Amino acid sequence: xxxxxxxxxxxxxxxxxxxxxxxxxxxxxxxxxxxxxxxxxxxxxxxxxxxxxxxxxxxxxxxxxxxxxxxxxxxxxxxxxxxxxxxxxxxxxxxxxxxxxxxxxxxxxxxxxxxxxxxxxxxxxxxxxxxxxxxxxxxxxxxxxxxxxxxxxxxxxxxxxxxxxxxxxxxxxxxxxxxxxxxxxxxxxxxxxxxxxxxxxxxxxxxxxxxx
Amino acid sequence: xxxxxxxxxxxxxxxxxxxxxxxxxxxxxxxxxxxxxxxxxxxxxxxxxxxxxxxxxxxxxxxxxxxxxxxxxxxxxxxxxxxxxxxxxxxxxxxxxxxxxxxxxxxxxxxxxxxxxxxxxxxxxxxxxxxxxxxxxxxxxxxxxxxxxxxxxxxxxxxxxxxxxxxxxxxxxxxxxxxxxxxxxxxxxxxxxxxxxxxxxxxxxxxxxxxxxxxxxxxxxxxxxxxxxxxxxxxxxxxxxxxxxxxxxxxxxxxxxxxxxxxxxxxxxxxxxxxxxxxxxxxxxxxxxxxxxxxxxxxxxxxxxxxxxxxxxxxxxxxxxxxxxxxxxxxxxxxxxxxxxxxxxxxxxxxxxxxxxxxxxxxxxxxxxxxxxxxxxxxxxxxxxxxxxxxxxxxxxxxxxxxxxxxxxxxxxxxxxxxxxxxxxxxxxxxxxxxxxxxxxxxxxxxxxxxxxxxxxxxxxxxxxxxxxxxxxxxxxxxxxxxxxxxxxxxxxxxxxxxxxxxxxxxxxxxxxxxxxxxxxxxxxxxxxxxxxxxxxxxxxxxxxxxxxxxxxxxxxxxxxxxxxxxxxxxxxxxxxxxxxxxxxxxxxxxxxxxxxxxxxxxxxxxxxxxxxxxxxxxxxxxxxxxxxxxxxxxxxxxxxxxxxxxxxxxxxxxxxxxxxxxxxxxxxxxxxxxxxxx
Numbered sequence: 001x002x003x004x005x006x007x008x009x010x011x012x013x014x015x016x017x018x019x020x021x022x023x024x025x026x027x028x029x030x031x032x033x034x035x036x037x038x039x040x041x042x043x044x045x046x047x048x049x050x051x052x053x054x055x056x057x058x059x060x061x062x063x064x065x066x067x068x069x070x071x072x073x074x075x076x077x078x079x080x081x082x083x084x085x086x087x088x089x090x091x092x093x094x095x096x097x098x099x100x101x102x103x104x105x106x107x108x109x110x111x112x113x114x115x116x117x118x119x120x121x122x123x124x125x126x127x128x129x130x131x132x133x134x135x136x137x138x139x140x141x142x143x144x145x146x147x148x149x150x151x152x153x154x155x156x157x158x159x160x161x162x163x164x165x166x167x168x169x170x171x172x173x174x175x176x177x178x179x180x181x182x183x184x185x186x187x188x189x190x191x192x193x194x195x196x197x198x199x200x201x202x203x204x205x206x207x208x209x210x211x212x
Numbered sequence: 213x214x215x216x217x218x219x220x221x222x223x224x225x226x227x228x229x230x231x232x233x234x235x236x237x238x239x240x241x242x243x244x245x246x247x248x249x250x251x252x253x254x255x256x257x258x259x260x261x262x263x264x265x266x267x268x269x270x271x272x273x274x275x276x277x278x279x280x281x282x283x284x285x286x287x288x289x290x291x292x293x294x295x296x297x298x299x300x301x302x303x304x305x306x307x308x309x310x311x312x313x314x315x316x317x318x319x320x321x322x323x324x325x326x327x328x329x330x331x332x333x334x335x336x337x338x339x340x341x342x343x344x345x346x347x348x349x350x351x352x353x354x355x356x357x358x359x360x361x362x363x364x365x366x367x368x369x370x371x372x373x374x375x376x377x378x379x380x381x382x383x384x385x386x387x388x389x390x391x392x393x394x395x396x397x398x399x400x401x402x403x404x405x406x407x408x409x410x411x412x413x414x415x416x417x418x419x420x421x422x423x424x425x426x427x428x429x430x431x432x433x434x435x436x437x438x439x440x441x442x443x444x445x446x447x448x449x450x451x452x453x454x455x456x457x458x459x460x461x462x463x464x465x466x467x468x469x470x471x472x473x474x475x476x477x478x479x480x481x482x483x484x485x486x487x488x489x490x491x492x493x494x495x496x497x498x499x500x501x502x503x504x505x506x507x508x509x510x511x512x513x514x515x516x517x518x519x520x521x522x523x524x525x526x527x528x529x530x531x532x533x534x535x536x537x538x539x540x541x542x543x544x545x546x547x548x549x550x551x552x553x554x555x556x557x558x559x560x561x562x563x564x565x566x567x568x569x570x571x572x573x574x575x576x577x578x579x580x581x582x583x584x585x586x587x588x589x590x591x592x593x594x595x596x597x598x599x600x601x602x603x604x605x606x607x608x609x610x611x612x613x614x615x616x617x618x619x620x621x622x623x624x625x626x627x628x629x630x631x632x633x634x635x636x637x638x639x640x641x642x643x644x645x646x647x648x649x650x651x652x653x654x655x656x657x658x659x660x661x662x663x664x665x666x667x668x669x670x671x672x673x674x675x676x677x678x679x680x681x682x683x684x685x686x687x688x689x690x691x692x693x694x695x696x697x698x699x700x701x702x703x704x705x706x707x708x709x710x711x712x713x714x715x716x717x718x719x720x721x722x723x724x725x726x727x728x729x730x731x732x733x734x735x736x737x738x739x740x741x742x743x744x745x746x747x748x749x750x751x752x753x754x755x756x757x758x759x760x761x762x763x764x765x766x767x768x769x770x771x772x773x774x775x776x777x778x779x780x781x782x783x784x785x786x787x788x789x790x791x792x793x794x795x796x797x798x799x800x801x802x803x804x805x806x807x808x809x810x811x812x813x814x815x816x817x818x819x820x821x822x823x824x825x826x827x828x829x830x831x832x833x834x835x836x837x838x839x840x841x842x843x844x845x846x847x848x849x850x851x852x853x854x855x856x857x858x859x860x861x862x863x864x865x866x867x868x869x870x871x872x873x874x875x876x877x878x879x880x881x882x883x884x885x886x887x888x889x890x891x
Contacts, residue, residue, distance in 0.1 A: 016551065018550040018551050019550065023512070044501075047500050047501045048501050049501065052501070076433070076505055076508060076509075077433035077505075078433055079429075079430075079433055079508070079509045079512045079513065080398060080399060080509075080512055080513045080516040081399055081516075082512070082516070084508070084512065187500070190500075191500040191501070191503070191504050194504060195503075195504055195507055195508075198504075198507075198508055198511070199507070199508075199511050202508065202511045202512050202515055203511065203515065205512075205515040205516075205519075
């Protein structure tokens, strides 16, 4: 449906449909199970005026884990003559939903990797990050070219349970992209993260821009 | 790698007010004559007042005047980084040399020189070298040189030796102007009074002012009606925050202000390192989504402006190179209805294709290379078709000039045979006289008749009539030989439906041209197509032309166009006068016909002289006037004063011959004689 927006050369960054004067930004929240991806979306959902948001689609199991994915469409209105829309997705974190994750990741314009700051979840974070890279690779996406930010969630937990942002940066963020501390449950860092990834994605619109 | 100039940061996008007028004037002077005035130019201002904009505008301005000028923009960060890298890799000398190749060096944020002893020394060396070579250097800082901590005294002196100038905060009027410009760029319209209300908020940092506007744009985009009151309410906090920030920044003192400035500049030039991770805050802003929307709106607008800037720059570039840029202009007018990157790429591809086509056509038919089709990327197909035509030799050969018409020719007893033969050649091409050869001296109307026949043939339904002089024929042949395109050249003429050659006598001694003409002649004769030739020399006296060609020319009808007799002269004069005057006096034509003229061209000349004099003197054209023009004023003995005493030359007496022009060569009738006797 957004085939016309894709520019030549398989570049997955172009998200503008000039004919329809529409900009649609697909942002995927990736990360291990229970890291707080859905919580991010729920917080955003709660802050967006009703007129601006679509229905949040959440397919959860009876244990309240995401089974397929969450989807939150945001309509930002007309900006500089372009109808601007954001689509926020989460992937199911649990390792056995690999094919759904691949599906959701397809055509992403930007990825937020939501890591669980708890020290005991470090391996899960690493595994999920590895999984994301593998999935992107199979889709022919150059990870170095795709806008990605890290969110270190649950930073509100007691200090002895969690790793500090610098420690998490050392462990996960080897490409030194932007990272944000967050407490998604209470909303801390949620919009900062969304702003961070959105800026990265939008700055790529005009290719060759010095900032991109 | 140094960052490129932001295409938006030009002089024409800079709002000039009292606060920055002096700085902009100096910057313009520097852009117009880099290295000649104010070298170095040092501009300082608080963050957000347009230093970087001005700096890049100098770069753009200088480039616009001389696109080949070497311009380099870099921040001091970049300067330091690349300097360290160069030293680390043992390339210090190459690093220095790199700047000596630049005609205009723009260095941003030199306040970070604090404590950079080696960098200061290096910069000093570069400034000295550039000044010696009359190369311009422009620097910006957030404070005057003397206030940059631990700055080498020699650098301060160097800066002071050029021009140190500051940009103050914009006044109210300038703030309104800036807001209007930005709103226009964002294509946002506000209720009256809204922008004025924003300007009154005493936000004196342009960047923050634009941020405030973005916030309003975002609210308006979200469907809210933004009134002056609402704007005040929405931005009240921002103005307050700004005030707090200012105080905080001031309280920081100078040593600690670097990071604050760096952070405030981050939106302009993304820093390489990631910003510090946000701390989960206990108190969250009330309108997180509004903030988000405002930021997204600003980023997106900036990106879209970048596109527009790129397209506008491309329009300037390509139209400057002579290409039609309607397609790109349409894109700007049409609010970017398609991907500008793709459109620019396609445009450039088309330009390249046109260049290739033009280069190719130059080898086949150089005359066609100037065709506007090769300058219109909107019609590459047209250019391709033209090239194809040229390759096949099917581009039309020279046609008769539309100025000469057969029916405009004066038919008299003298030229009746030639005119009638011409009419026959038109009404029955190649049936009666083929070829038709018109013989006559210069100016008797051969060329007129030839082109007249050509035009009449075209009017009668022929599509291609080749009409050219023998000299042109030879010239084209030589060029075709030179380009090895003789075959195409031949095709061009062989495809014509009639062949009209002026001044065939000029082909004397040109063997190859005669050969080609011979072949062409045979083809035309065999296929029953009309040929007409003119010659200033009777065929019997034509030397240097092969007999086989001569006999063929004589095989058709050879008619002579006589020197115009009085009858023709009068008719020609009448014809010309009728065109130029409403009701010409018939006596004028009669008088003009009495003047000596050995060709129709000479009669035209006489008429023209009389008409020009009448126009200059605003006189009525009468026979008397014509006479006074061509022969001088008739003498009046009664009033004649004594001969003027002058240089000693004796003035001729009345009725004496004053010049050759005034000689009467023939006395054709009694009227003329009476006039002469009266004189």
